[in-house]
Amino acid sequence: MNKLLLTVIVIGLWGNAAAQDYDPELVNTWGLIAIDRDLLPTAYTEDVSPAITPYLKVNSDLSFEGFGACNSFTGSFSVGVGTGLESIFIPEFSATDNTCDSESQNNYEDAYFWQLNLPVPLLEYEYSITTGSDGEPLLTLGFGSGFYLYFTPTTLNVNEQRLSPIKVYPNPTSDYFVINKALAADSEIKLYSLSGMQRKLTYNPSGQYDISALASGVYFLEITTSKEVFTTKVVKR
Structure with a gap:
């Protein structure tokens, strides 16, 4: 076989492998109903107290966002070269780090996030x-022989309460505040003083914003995303 023909065949095979796609039904908003963890009993969302409504929203570009018990997360899926419709990777995952209202909530959320964010290349x-x-429809997502997450489609309106509740802490504060929710980079973040001063804050992926240079007083924080507008009071000591 001559080198030119061999090159054409190799390029063709690579093109077919790289063209592997994902099941379009994956693009949906999925409510988490249960978690399997190898030898442990299946843990059902409905058994968590106080009640939680964890979900996973998968976008058409395979980015995703979601909510556990009291923390939001973002990330992305990736279909690797040569993998089929049933195989997928999670190269990106990040979540906020709040303490929930109960041990039951914390434990369930930890199990959920751990299975989406294993430190295994x-x-x-x-x-x-x-x-x-x-x-x-039932979405099963997992790895190995016994670690699975089970989801069903939810009629969740992502403009409503299952979005991560935005919280700001510490408040009152002296030097900085942190927004607990992972915001999109195009979110608009503004501070207003009672005297009418307005300051636009530059998006920070860490969620931390420095206000040490501001005078002491009461400010109003306004966050505008593609899904909601959130306003709260920030007290600067």
Whole structure:
């Protein structure tokens, strides 16, 4: 076989592998219903107290966002070269780090986030979308022989309460405040003083904003995202 023909075949095979796609049904908003962790009993979301409504929203570019018990997260899926529709990677994941209202909530959220954010390079997840016993689609996402997350589609309106509740801390503060929610880079963040001063804050992916140069007093923080407008009071000592 001559080198030119061999090159054409290799390029063709690479093109076919790289063209692997994902199941379009994956693009949805999925409510978490249960977690399997190898030898431990299946942990059902409905058994957590106080009640929680964790979800995973997958976008068409395979970026995702979601909520656990009291923390939000963002990240992305990636379909690797040569993998099929059932294989996927999670190269990016980040979450806020608030303490929830109960040990039950904290433990469940920790298990949920751990299975989405294992510190294992190139860990390959498997997923399937089947029909559950109730006739609704069932998304199973996991790895190994016993670590799975189970989701069903939710009618969640992401403009409503299942969005991460935005909180600001410490408040009152002397030098800085932190926004607990992972915001999109195009979010608009402004501070207003009672005297009418307005200051636009530059987006910081860490969520921390320095206000040490501001005079002591009461300010109003306004955060505008593509989904909501949030306003709260910040007290600067």
